[in-house]
Amino acid sequence: MNDTKPVNPAIIAxxxxxxxxxxxxxxxxxxxxxxxxxxxxxxxxVGAALVHIHVRDDDENPSSDARRFAQVAEGIRRHCPDIIIQFSTGGRGRSHAERGAALVWGPDMASLATGSVNFPNMIYENPPALIDTLAAEMLERKIKPEIEIFDLSMLYKAAQMVDAGTLATPPHVQFVMGIQNALPVRRQTLEFLLAELRALIPDATWTAAAIGRHQLLVNEWALELGGHLRT
Amino acid sequence: MNDTKPVNPAIIAxxxxxxxxxxxxxxxxxxxxxxxxxxxxxxxxVGAALVHIHVRDDDENPSSDARRFAQVAEGIRRHCPDIIIQFSTGGRGRSHAERGAALVWGPDMASLATGSVNFPNMIYENPPALIDTLAAEMLERKIKPEIEIFDLSMLYKAAQMVDAGTLATPPHVQFVMGIQNALPVRRQTLEFLLAELRALIPDATWTAAAIGRHQLLVNEWALELGGHLRT
Ligand SMILES: [Zn+2]
Ligand SMILES: [Zn+2]
Ligand SMILES: [Zn+2]
Ligand SMILES: [Zn+2]
Structure with a gap:
């Protein structure tokens, strides 16, 4: 995926x-x-200012190998000195214990899903203890979180963590729509999420993303609603 | 919990x-x-017309033992001939495979959570395949579902199942608020859930329930918003 997204008018990810x-x-x-x-x-x-990094093992499987993350990040830092480096802490095929292992490298940002939800054929597992562990590591290392919102309760959980001081602030929030069994691509839904975000974490920046064929539609909504774009 | 709830003006559960x-x-x-x-x-x-049944094993642990469900349900049927019998298919401490075992008894209703979400210290696991299996069993045996909504995506999932004909209709829906890490006790949230329910499953009946100290407040909201009460 060569997705590019202006995170603010000056930032393309x-x-x-x-x-x-x-x-x-x-x-x-x-x-x-x-x-x-x-x-x-x-x-x-051509202008990208932020890179979101997942790594694979030698068999192309999703991996949490901290050395692999470090190898990619160091190469990127060398070639692109001022790019913002964001690590994924996402879960597919990765054990809970390993998912934060690469944060010791100290990326500028890291993704954090603040709840669990069904995906097409599985549960996307982010149990409470894992969320706390990842957030604490990010807070300690001053890594800015990008909160991945796959369902409404994840937004409330993020707001509670901001209030409790367990999440670095201000967070950047990404609403993810169009994953089967999670949130649909639905304008009312995005507007409600956004109203709740503004009420509960007013200093957060945000983007909205959709999977596959709905990507452009959700970009358009995000732009109309004052968010940052992901294309 | 000796919760009583009028499910409509004539029904107390x-x-x-x-x-x-x-x-x-x-x-x-x-x-x-x-x-x-x-x-x-x-x-x-004293007027209860519906009973929601969980069973325990001999050590008081939550159980899915079909014989235990049958024993309780048969006793209730004998003592309370016209009460509506609703079985829980909920999950605490119960294997996925066992959770629908008691449906062979043929209760009038059964609960069905249409997604996964974080609870205070664990993931409440309702993976897609389990939801499909339980819904198919209920559809085949003409057991009316009570859809348990712990997060927004569960409402969209239920609506998709109604549209696909995989969920018996019309379902009864219960919004559950106030569980840590899931949906908070928040008026805006209930109003949005309700607007989406009316848009997507207009013939569904609904109630709202909260855990512990917020129970009365949520009852009041449900009453004001035209839902059925749980006390
Ligand atoms: Zn180069
Ligand atoms: Zn990612
Ligand atoms: Zn008796
Ligand atoms: Zn129950």
Whole structure:
């Protein structure tokens, strides 16, 4: 996925590698560290200012290997000195204990899903103790969180953590729509999420993202509603 | 929990035994089948028309034992001939495979949570395949579902199932608020859930329930918003 998103009018972000597609599905997808670094560099040269990093193991499986994260991040730092580096702490095929392992490297930002929800064929597991552990690590290392909101309760949980001082502030929030069994692509839903965000975490910045064919529609809504864009 | 709730002006429901409290916490709680039957009978004599049933094993642990469900339900049917019998398919301490085992008895209604969410110290696990299995069993046996909504995506999932014909209609919906890490006790939230329910499953009946000290407040909101009461 070569997604680019202006995070504010001056910031364009790139998600170089998601957790799902493989070379056999999408031959152009960068999965080795060298490919990821080069792909980020290309995006950086045309204006990307933030990179969201997932890593894979040698068999292209999603991985939490801290050395792999460090290898990709160090290469990116060398080629793109002032890019904002964001690590994924997401879960597909990764054990709970390992998901925060790469945070010791000290990226500028890291993603954090503040609850559990059903995905198409599985539970996306973010149990309370894991959320607390990841948030504490990010707070201690001054890593800015990007809160991934896959369901409404995750927004309330993030707001409670901000109030309790257990989440670094202000967080950046991403609403994710269009995943089967989680939130649908629905304008009313995004407007309600946004109203609640403004009421409960007024200093948060936000974006909205959708999966697949609804991506452009949700971008348009986000723009109309004053959010940052992901394309 | 001797909760009583008018499900419509003519229906009062009783939840004789939840999944959490034990004799040592609440000595009056009925946990043996004989106690559950007698407790239901007492409520029936003062007007209860629906009973929501959880069962325990001999050590007071939440159980899915189909024989235990049958024993309680048969006793209740004998003492309270026209009461509506609703079985829980909820999860605490119960394996996924066992959670629908008691539906073969053929209760009038059964609860169904249409998604997964964080609870205070754990994930409340309702993976997609389990939801489909329970809903199919209920559809086949003409058991009316009470959809338990612990987070927003569960409402959208229920609506999709109604549209797909995989959920018996019209469902009864219960919004559950005030569980830590799930939905808070918040008026705006209930109003939004209700607007979405009316838009997506217009023939559903509904109630709202809260845990512990917020129970009366949420009852009041439900009454003001045209729902059925749980006290
Ligand atoms: Zn380069
Ligand atoms: Zn990611
Ligand atoms: Zn009796
Ligand atoms: Zn129950």
């Amino acid at each position: 790139v998600a170089i590698t998601g957790s799902v597609p493989r070379k056999k599905d999408t031959p152009a997808i960068p999965v080795t560290p060298a490919e990821q670094i080069e792909s980020t560099h290309e995006a950086y040269e | 009783v939840a004789i035994t939840g999944s959490v409290p034990r004799k040592k916490d609440t000595p009056a709680i009925p946990v043996t089948p004989a106690e559950q039957i007698e407790s239901t009978h007492e409520a029936y004599e």
